[in-house]
Amino acid sequence: MASITEKSDSEDTAKVALWNNPKARALVFQVLLIGLILWSGWYMYSNLQANLERQNIASGFGFLNTTAGFGIIQALVPYSETSTFGTVFIVGLLNTILVSVIGIFFATMLGFLLGISRLSHNWVISKLATVYIETLRNIPLLLQIFFWYFAVLRSVPGKRDKWSLLDSFHLNIMGFHAPKPIFEAGSSFVVYAVIAGIIASFFIKRWSTKRQMETGQTFPVLWTSLGLIIGIPLVVFFAMGMPMHLDYALFKDTGSRLRQGFQAGHGMVLIPEFLALLLALSMYTATFIAEIVRAGILAVSHGQTEAASALGLRSGMTLRLVVIPQALRVIIPPLTSQYLNLIKNSSLAVAIAYPDLVSVFAGTTLNQTGQAVEIIIMTMLVYLFLSLVTSMFMNWYNAHMALVDR
């Protein structure tokens, strides 16, 4: 009941019959609700127990310690056929997180670009962005994943051929091949230099804000920080005698036809399943982000921009200091739900054999062990947990950006 009823409750209700007393009714209703929920939970649990026992189906989480016995094409932690189903769970989870994080990055970049393009004064650019957004957002994601995987995959070169860029980046049906950096002794100093640069920039930013508040003088924080974070590590890198080399992908077009093509163990490869999923996820989610960004920018009133130019701010500064901070407040809450959607949509990987959590755990493991209840519940809880963590982070960021009333 709406909170207003409380006021009438607090007044004298002694004359009201018990069944007409809102408090008593609320209590009875709540007891009934709890009873109903407990009963249905118990009902389903006892059915489950009876079914499992009657049909002699195994239950419990012991299966996590048994050997999986199947291979997985992409694993971020050491995995082999002799690993356990527990490891399969970790591998699937990490693959889900990998594609989600990279997908969120690209979707945000592309989404902001499209959102701003749609507001551009350049007619061609704004129309092109509109067409892109209106087309892709109205086609189911699964269809787009199939398109990238099955239709586009047919068009790239086969195993014994490649498209190359600068002789070090290659694309063919086996995936995208790039050089892999191999770090040698001494490279840890470069990492330390980067960390030191980040810490130093943080303090410079604080100092410069303080000075601007007191004296009004500005300081080129961005350029100094960039210099600290990129420049110093570069100097350290060369000073240590370049402790890193690149492991290039190895392509062979001689020998038996089976062995031709890119050789395993050389360079870095992004499998086509990953590429298709990543492309589809980020291009699809970007359309929604673009609309959010556009709405956010439009929500900043004209008066703000006019006032900023009246104060003599240049257009770049207007955008950076006036429009974007205000637009972000409108943008972040819906942006969060788009990020959550992207994470949840990454489960469509199951359709094209990218080994994410749903594919290897709720798919293969479920088939091999037959323990549907345990596996589905674990999978759902993982997604709930991921959603919760993302929302918490974005809420923290939102609170950080929110309007501070003075």
Add this chain to the structure above:
Amino acid sequence: MKKIVLSTALGAAVAVAASTAGAATLDDIKAKGHVQCGVSQGLPGFSNTDDKGNWTGIDVDVCRAVAAAVFGDASKVKYTPLSAKERFTALQSGEIDILSRNTTWTMTRDTTLGLNFAGVNYYDGQGFMVRKDLGVKSALELGGAKVCTNTGTTTELNVADYFRANKLTYEIVAFEKADEVVQAYDTGRCDVYTTDASGLYAQRLKLAKPGDHMVLPEIISKEPLGPVVRQGDDQWFNLVKWTLFAMINAEELGVTSANIDDMKKSTNPAIKRLVGVEGNFGQNLGVSNEWAYNIVKQVGNYGEIFDANVGPKTPLGISRGVNALWSKGGLQYAPPVR
């Protein structure tokens, strides 16, 4: 109040859709008038739909034979297409009465899933298909290959065992649906396509140029495929088991759908028992004594259904091989009707 609405909605739905699958499956089936049969979502020769949308295939014929035994009418079957993932739950929960979906008989499935395998209607084994231009002649040359297969089947485990046993490296790309595996293999994503040998012949038909591909000679596993029923209902289990045996016995005794009416007059006591002229074998199963007569008359003997669905004259073109009768050097052997 939410829950009330929810449970009334559920209650109404149950009233619409409920069916009973108690211990006496046979009685339930007789009461509802059809056999509910779980089949695959489309595997040529085993269970697929023809142009008119009717289900055909060797797995489908097992269900039709069961219906012929129970009702004397092979058409009293309804089909539920199932994915590999759903098939056991569907049987366990009573959604289907019999699962005839090229399912491999393994010890784990027999002992931990609450299921019983009623026999083997097709002895299969896992094989490999490659492009001819690879120049590979044996699976032992496949080290370093990319392998496409179905997820959630025994094939995924067998291929891992095989490559490890032979100390070969490989990478596996595992798809949810057979169609997706074929598409991915056809685009060249994989060097090798592995599944049951019968499946390889069937799926090869779907490739753009079937002639460019060959099946390697190695068979790396035993895959006895057969119908499955729930545990704990021996009467129904016996009926499915003996339906299969009746078809095999019929072939062995030379009884076909064409000559079975003449065979009723046969003097051979084994044939007399089979076609129901002598003895009470049908009644002991809980069906009419004409049970085997109906099976062979309406569906055919084992050899007939094999030839009609997967045999050399079909597009699949699979020879009998190990699926020949024991008397002809194969493995198909049925206990006598006696």
Add this chain to the structure above:
Amino acid sequence: MSGYVRETEAPELPAPAFVKGPVHWIRENLFPNWWNSILTLVSLYIGYLLFSSVIDFALISAVFTGDSGKSCIRESGGHVGACWPFIWAKFDQFIYGRYPLAERWRVDVVYLVGMAALIPALMPALPFKKWNVLFLLIVYPVMTFFLLVGGSFGLEPVETSLWGGLLVTLVVAVTGIVASLPIGIILALGRRSSMPTARFVSIIFIEFWRGVPLITVLFMSSVMFPLLLPEGVNFDKLLRALVGVALFSAAYMAEVVRGGLQAIPRGQYEGAQALGLSYWKMMGLIVLPQALKLVIPGIVNTFIGLFKDTTLVMIIGLFDLLGIVQLNFTDPKWISPVTSHTGYLFAAAIFWMFCFSMSRYSIYMENRLHTGHKR
């Protein structure tokens, strides 16, 4: 000297080309400065490439007649566009699935009645809105159920495993939205209730369903749900998926409705209470009618999302439009290198048409409802 006095007005000259007219427009909007000009040219080129390749594939190089996949393969191995005969041959399957031929009139009736009832309901200007909407939300679903399932009124029963194509897509999406509306309203009221248990239960329910992917919900309904029911009770596979979809979308619907409830000014509640209305009368007669009207665009957007998400049912083995298109790629008769491209293009076009028109409608309603806030 009178010659210098003008008696008639001089004819108006057109504005100079650089302040008005197409040339000005092009200068201002396409080439205002050098980097914008480069961007314009690059974008034009990209647009041309995309547009021309789509037109080439769909029309210029496409094959329009034929009776098998062979007509879509050039002997010379040359470039071929879309294989449209594949779509013509399979069109009925894409619309009806494997619904028995003799019974397809029932599906047609459902489609036609649905359209006849929906179109007037969508037009704000037409009268009898209340009856129209009640018919759509109550009578129509019941009618559809009896028509499609059959088994009564002398109609042949048709198993749901025979349903497919656009029929399944629409059944799943429409059932999801119609069933989720009442559940969503109750959840939204529960979330704003002053009773702690009701609020707690609603929040848990909503956040749970919003936090998990639909695909796991569908897996749950297809492999886990049957084990939670007593022995001997089981549901049809499509019905199980529908229950999952309805609960899933109810959580989203609840949040949409909650937004509408929050937008109703407090004075409305207070006024209703001052009149002595009970909680349900206050909600049913005063608050909900206003709130639901406000959230029509939100409901349409939820429906668009659900409509696109119905494609996921193919992963659990139901043949929706995309599922049946993909299934037909494997028909040996129609195998060609462009069959799959054509099928995906067709499915994409159908989905796009539905979703685009719905999103236009939602924008139209939004503009109608928010007339006061426009700058």
